[in-house]
Amino acid sequence: MGRVLGIAIWIITVASVWMFVSGRWWFPEAITEHGPRVDSQFMITIVVVGIAFASAQIGLGWVLWKYRDRADSQRAIYSHGNNRLEIVWTVVTAIVFISLAIMGQRVWASLHLHSAPPGSYTVEVVAQQFAWNFHYSGKDGAFGRTNPEMIDDTTNPVGLDDADPNAKDDAVVATLVIPANRPTELILRSKDVTHSFWVPQLRFKQDLVPGMAIHVHFTANKVGKYELACAELCGMNHFKMKSFLLVLPENEFNELVAMPQNQFQTRKDELLNKYQLPNY
């Protein structure tokens, strides 16, 4: 039994490690400046985790194999432990784990401990049960005032106040369009319950909390069309609270956001058809 169990544990170990090493199930390609840094931090972590996992499991399998009850009369070794060993592995794991923990803050700190760099393009994101609204400031770069009492789900989903001159050129559409190679700032809000902004390729996720306006920023650097999903349970149609992210080359982007309200939507739809989702 000891040998069989030891071998079973080794096989499970090899299979689990293979699942990661094979690369068959891996992140979709990153499209942000910080994305590759997230990926490399993951590589470092998964190597450490893999080594720790494999050595614990192989060690476990080995003691099961070696110290199975054999038909000799010899007793088990009488030992209550070994303080020196105990100190060694405590110190070693503490150093490894705390170092990982500190390294694991770098990308986070670079994005979250600074406000958006100057020259960022800002979009307001307003989530609601099972739909995304993206509010663009238009040519003047100033967001029109919003008023919850003016919300109408079909004609005015974010409650834009037309009396405000800043609102004249604002556009509200269901697709997120951002420029490539220029920092993007998102102001995240929710109309009803908590949602979460999730585009796997961005290597970025952030909840949208009712009552809060959460400012985040990142820089996308690969043109294309990507899927945007909700990652926080928000009710029955949570699984299809879907939208798209369009990352456009600078000229195409500038041309789009300078358009008057009534043309924005049409042009955005053309672009949405022009770009294809990545091959998965």
Next chain:
Amino acid sequence: MAETHAEVHRHPAPTGFIRKYIFSLDHKVIGIQYILLALSAVLVGMLMSVLMRINLSWPGTKLSILGTLFPTGAPDGVMNPEFYLSLVTMHGTIMVFFVLTTAPQGGFGNYFLPIQIGADDMAFPFLNMMSFWVTLVGFLVLLTAIFAEGNQTIGAWFSKLGESAFGGGSGTVGPIGGWTGYAPLSALGKVAGPGQGAGVSLWIISIAIFCVGSLLGALNFITTLLNMRTRGMSLMRMPLTCWAWFTTAVLALLSFPVLLGGGILLLLDRIAGTSFFIPGNLYVSGSLVPLHNGGSPLLWQHLFWFFGHPEVYIAILPGMGATSHILSTFARKPVFGYRAMVFALFAIGMLGFFVWGHHMFISGMSPYSAIAFSILTLSIGVPSAIKTFNWIGTLWGAKIRFTTPMLFAIGFVSLFVAGGITGLVLGQTSLDFFFHDTYFVTAHFHLVMGVASIFGMFAATYFWFPKMFGRMMNEGLGKFHFWITFLGVYAIFVPFHAMGMLGMPRRYSRFDEYEFLKNSKGLVLFVTVAAIITVAVQFVFYFNLVWSLFKGKKASDNPWEATTLEWTTATPPPHDNFAGHVPVVYRGPYEFSVPGAPNDFVMQTEPEGIEVSTRLGETSGNGGDGHRH
């Protein structure tokens, strides 16, 4: 030194059926009641997971029984997204509260903590009885939550109840909110959509009731352990199981009141118009929400996770205790580094109170506090690693007897490593950008708090069944159960990591809306098949329990040749545990293979005089003798 307690048992053995088996004050009966509750609850939770897997792999499957029972949740027998999310919610709640918190602590802890410390009962037998019955009421309320949302074949009565008490159901199956019940979704009521009506109110009430039951239990455990240890049972001579139950009780005492408070506030938001968790100006389902203003959705998350993270350890620490105990017994070796094991246990428990924020990195809380939470989180890896090393150290140089309880204890070690180690990934803020709320998280907590804890309980069941019922469980069936379950749970939960790598979000009733998830089809199907096989095999365990109860081989008083006090008394133990005799303890709990001793185990009650002082060169004396300083 522990004090001796009264020689006369404080409550006489009951004679009537009701006082003996139903409203019993006997910790052993109460322990069995808790175990029966967990065995019933886990059956419901497990069948729910099978329904979820069927929906994920074969959406649109017709199950006419579902259509009959839940005409609105499964019209024509086809499950709709609301039904799926109710299953997610109920599966999580039932498993976390009524399985992982009841069996390990209320069940085995109740039965064996007093016996292992040589006491005749818990300190407060009446509180103990109340704690079980309160918990049972909580479970029944939770079950009614499935029906209170209304429009169900067998739920008409319940939906009337919901109608009069909580403004009615929303016409679907049970509550939708996940086991975490994030506000404001859980706070707004019916306006927030299907599954937000009376079912959610009952869900909150159920959890609040559960908190009360657990508090009564925790008080009892702590008092009993501190005050009622028999002569010679110093703290450092206690079995590691007792340390685990004690630490768990401390965690429960400090964390459940917070959830209780949070639950009451949430309920007030729903039914009394308060705004603890609901901010102003919400626009829900086509209209502005009147009357609410100034609440904070993040406050609920803080209160919930301040409880929720210690809860993870409440689930797994008793499994760690049982595993240490059982590994030592069948390795025929003292626990490696007893003292380090005690400190690590306590360190895990206490650190568990400072890391709740790692559930909230992307919630909108301060990114600075996220960093602090992250570093504290990874430092829990250190005491966890100590435990793993010491378990392997216990097996090193052993003479292992591969009984069924031993197999499950070894399985616990393997699964604890597999599940715990991905905490190093998820605990990093930078990696949480990707993994938060993906299947990577689901993989992590199912392996470590779900399956590993359950393996601890399986080990405990096979190990203590002979003492509890006087008969051995069938070894052949037990080993069959072990092998399929061990391979099965790995086959289910390792592929979850791969789904997480693809970015698959949790709590989705289907995956076909997204192109980036299309490569997951094979994985999802593989997991479903593995889950169905693994669940099916659990019925072998149920069969084994019932069959062994009547037909199992008669057990002697100490069938495993173990050393602790429960094996010194009759099988099953008498009402006052030691038949009027007070056991006296002379040595540590794991004196196996002592050189020069006649047997390879020395009972804790074996008087001095037997030579156990021999020490090998490098050994430290940890736990060998609690009196040595």
